[in-house]
Amino acid sequence: MGQGSKLYRLDHLGDNQWHEIADLEGAGISNIKRMAFNGINQLVIVDQK
Amino acid sequence: MQRRCHMMILLISMLVTSALSQRSDLYLVDLLEVAGKFEVHHPRYLSDFNLNGYNNQPYFVDPYTLLTTVAPKAEPLNTDIYQLDLRSKKVTRLTHTADREYSPSLCRDPRNHFNCVIVEVENQDNQILWQYPLDRSGSGQPLLRDVKDVAYFCELPNDRIAVYEVGTPNKLWLVHKDTGEKKFIASNIGRSLQILRSGHLAYVHKFSDDYWFLKKIDPNNFTIEIIKRHYRIRKISRSSLMIRF
Numbered sequence: 001m002g003q004g005s006k007l008y009r010l011d012h013l014g015d016n017q018w019h020e021i022a023d024l025e026g027a028g029i030s031n032i033k034r035m036a037f038n039g040i041n042q043l044v045i046v047d048q049k
Numbered sequence: 050m051q052r053r054c055h056m057m058i059l060l061i062s063m064l065v066t067s068a069l070s071q072r073s074d075l076y077l078v079d080l081l082e083v084a085g086k087f088e089v090h091h092p093r094y095l096s097d098f099n100l101n102g103y104n105n106q107p108y109f110v111d112p113y114t115l116l117t118t119v120a121p122k123a124e125p126l127n128t129d130i131y132q133l134d135l136r137s138k139k140v141t142r143l144t145h146t147a148d149r150e151y152s153p154s155l156c157r158d159p160r161n162h163f164n165c166v167i168v169e170v171e172n173q174d175n176q177i178l179w180q181y182p183l184d185r186s187g188s189g190q191p192l193l194r195d196v197k198d199v200a201y202f203c204e205l206p207n208d209r210i211a212v213y214e215v216g217t218p219n220k221l222w223l224v225h226k227d228t229g230e231k232k233f234i235a236s237n238i239g240r241s242l243q244i245l246r247s248g249h250l251a252y253v254h255k256f257s258d259d260y261w262f263l264k265k266i267d268p269n270n271f272t273i274e275i276i277k278r279h280y281r282i283r284k285i286s287r288s289s290l291m292i293r294f
Contacts, residue, residue, distance in 0.1 A: 009087055010263075016277060022078075022089035029076060029092065036107040036115070042135075043080050044095065044107040044115060049072040 002032025002045070073105045075117065077135065095133065098140045103128065108154045110183075116143070116153035116163060130165055130181070143185055147171070156180055157204050164192050166199050176215065178202060195229055196222075203242035203250060205268045211242050211250050221252060223268055234266060234273075251276065 001008045001018065005025035008018040024032075024045070034046035075095035081088045095115075096104035103120040110116055115133040119142075120126065128149045132141040144150050149168040156162040167179045176199050178192035193199075193210060201213035208227060211234075214220045218236040225231075239253030239261070249265040256262055263277035 007089060010277065012276060021087045024076075024078070024089070024092055027076065027078075027092035028094075033073065034106060036109050037080075038109045038112040040112050041080055042112070043078050043089070044109070045076045045078060045092075046105050046107065047074045047076060048105075049074070 002035060004032065005030050007032070007035075007043075007045075071103065072101055072122070073103055075104045075107060095135075106152045108152075110155050110163075116155070118151050118153065118165075130163070132183075143183065144181060150179075152201055154202075154204065157206070162189075164202070164204060166202065176200065178210070178212075193224055193226065193229070196224055196231075201240050201242055203244055205244060205250060206248050207268050209268050211252075211268075213238060213240065213242060223250075223266075223271070232271060234271070235264075 001010070005023055006020050007022045007024070009021050010016070010018050029045060029047045031048045032045055033048040036044045038044075076092050077095050078092045079090045081090060096102070099119050099121060102122045103125055104117060106118040108116045110132075113135045115135060117131055117133060118128050119131045120128040126149060128151055129142060129144040129146065130150045130153045132143055133139075134141075143153075143163070144165075146167075148170055151166045151168070153163050153165040156164050161183050162180050163183055164178060164180050166176055169175045169177065175197050177197055178199050179189050180192045181187075181189035193212075196212060196214075198215045199212050200215045200219070203211040205211060205223070209223045209225050212222045212224050214222060219238060220236050221234040221238045221242075223232045223234060235252070235254050237255040239255065241251075241253060243251045245251055245265060248269075249267055251263065251265045254262045254264050262275050264273055264275050266273045
């Protein structure tokens with residue numbers, strides 16, 4: 001899940017809480033609106049200005 | 050009264066245009082799992098083929114091929130579907146129509162087609178589901194003939210399609226592709242409809258302003274379970290949910 005420049009992951013099988021995994025502000029990303037996963041190891045992120 | 054009505058229509062049109070024309074950029078990042086923790090590396094800009102334009106609703110056809118909705122800055126309402134090859138960097142325009150296309154995703158059967166929402170500009174802006182060939186060999190066909198006001202959707206494994214119907218409130222339906230049978234699931238849902246590896250459909254149910262629930266439904270027997278309780282996320286981007294369990 002995205003909020004602002006940050007990505008979060010829900011540990012559904014663990015504590016069932018959202019955990020921050022990255023802050024992409026340094027890459028110029030400030031407003032994450034959508035994501036797509038390639039099923040292996042890459043994400044595409046939509047940053048809305 | 051008539052003037053007030055015209056003003057209201059103008060205002061709504063301006064809001065819709067504004068919402069649809071917002072600049073959006075695509076970025077690719079590497080997602081790695083290291084010692085049980087996830088890390089994100091190497092962000093790179095993907096949408097340099099359409100600088101300052103609308104680049105949204107990405108969908109992976111395979112690990113290296115992306116479908117996305119694109120509109121140039123000069124024509125923000127003229128959306129079409131593009132394909133990006135992430136290895137060769139080749140960009141291919143798949144549609145070139147007067148209608149507006151959104152939200153592409155690969156068709157389950159046949160696999161050489163993709164589905165998307167189209168807004169029929171010459172038919173009262175009806176929002177319907179359409180199916181195009183990936184090789185651009187034809188103009189496609191309706192996916193669901195009698196379902197209108199579609200904003201978002203997700204094709205499920207059992208010949209059903211989850212449909213987010215625009216309205217006040219919006220509604221989630223499961224519609225059978227062949228029979229057209231509609232099963233009402235919920236109202237006031239989020240924009241993200243994601244299929245899980247189990248075949249369940251995950252969605253956000255906005256129970257109230259303060260409490261949103263992440264839920265999943267089995268499309269075979271319509272059993273609903275809560276994944277995340279007391280999901281208070283009012284300030285979290287409504288459509289940026291991506292789920293893979």
